[in-house]
Amino acid sequence: MTDTVIGIIGGSGVYDIDGLQGATWQSVDSPWGNPSDDILTGTLDGVKMAFLPRHGRGHVHSPTTVPYRANIDALKRLGVTDVISVSACGSFREEMAPGDFVIVDQFIDRTFAREKSFFGTGCVAHVSVAHPTCPRLSDACEVAAKEAGITVHKGGTYLAMEGPQFSTLAESRMYREVWNCDVIGMTNMPEAKLAREAELCYASVAMITDYDSWHPDHGEVDVTEIIKTLTGNADKARNLVARLPALLGANRNPCEHHCDRALEYAILTAPDARDPALVAKLDAVAGRVLG
Template identity: 85%
Template structure:
């Protein structure tokens, strides 16, 4: 059974300034999980419905810790988004992954500690699999689009998610590199976890801005150099995104990797034991599988 493709892009303020976006409008979405980072820019690009959500809000008002991740994912789900591409800046732990390169991330190590990481909890417990936290189908499209845009792209990589907002100490940077991590960032967790709980396919495009602090020839992270690289990466990211509608098509079959059916066996709490207030908040995220229990 097919459905319309609705592509959500979560990224920085320079990502959503897209040429060719038709019927563009900023939409305010009300979520029971609080206010999203900002209004969401909706429209159609090459026949595919699109939604652009500024992760930090326009003007960069949210730190990585205070981004309302649950509200953001819930709001996109309420709009009908079927697929999310996360675009974010990152540091590199590898010589061959240089500033200006893109990485299609496929694994995460979550070192964040001050964020709400699940829609579920007391009164409605659920456990989803994150063995493979990104969608290979979406990642394929991102890799193809990046190569067509002339971007140097690395397929596969482990993203270390740190709390921030400070950058790593030298000791931390060396530790994460010794773990086999490829890049480091502050925003893909719990975003990827929540997208899986919401049964939305998720892919991560990490744009390298620096070598973190481990590299002997680069030293400490230089914010001015990061900003300069970010500006160049922004134009590359827009080029990548404009190629995705043709690759994904205006309709989609069920995800072959079952991202859109992640809750089939996840909810553990018996129907008669569920917290009805929490169940009500889960109407968009988990309404497909939750059994309504009358008050």
């Protein structure tokens, strides 16, 4: 049994956590570059927590320039065990309305301008992301949302696009009608893949702001309307997060879904063929298996 350390990656509109005891913004050095911002650490109801604003305070990073590897590595270095991603998204479903939350369980990754792995030449690894989110953590997020009075939908496919532009009408229709996606966003990939490589449990809470561009009664995405919805969603997200410590507890057993052992058989490069420089950078992410 180990200490639970909840890591919250806050998306658009979510830049802090209410009620943290001993709250301190601290800088974390990462061999993968600088994280998006300092990380707010403290305890909430006796459970350790770490909060990282994905875009940085003041929203300085675009979805493409978010330093995803540094972010995940920094959280791992702080001892985070469970990562909850909170992000804004558009909806492809009438019943998934602006202001609702979706607990995502699948992704289609359409990003193309981002580094997507900690591993590479000199240390090759392949992890499974068939089920990219942790069911245990997702269940806790669903319960927390319901306790907070949020309309929440359990399960959904998130289409991750590169951005920063929103979809064309043709793209929106294809994602909805052909690919059968439920929501669309720009930030959960490669974040979810990197969390799996770092052996972190990961759950995605998608906060709906709009209907993308497919909806005949809503037209193209209106940023002013998105900002209005974001404000309400941010308050809901903080209420959800406030309920997680009681649900997850201060102590945790190994993940029954093996998220925290994802690298067990993933590394293929023979020990004597590994690049020492890359291995050194992997000390936090893969130290458990690399020794």
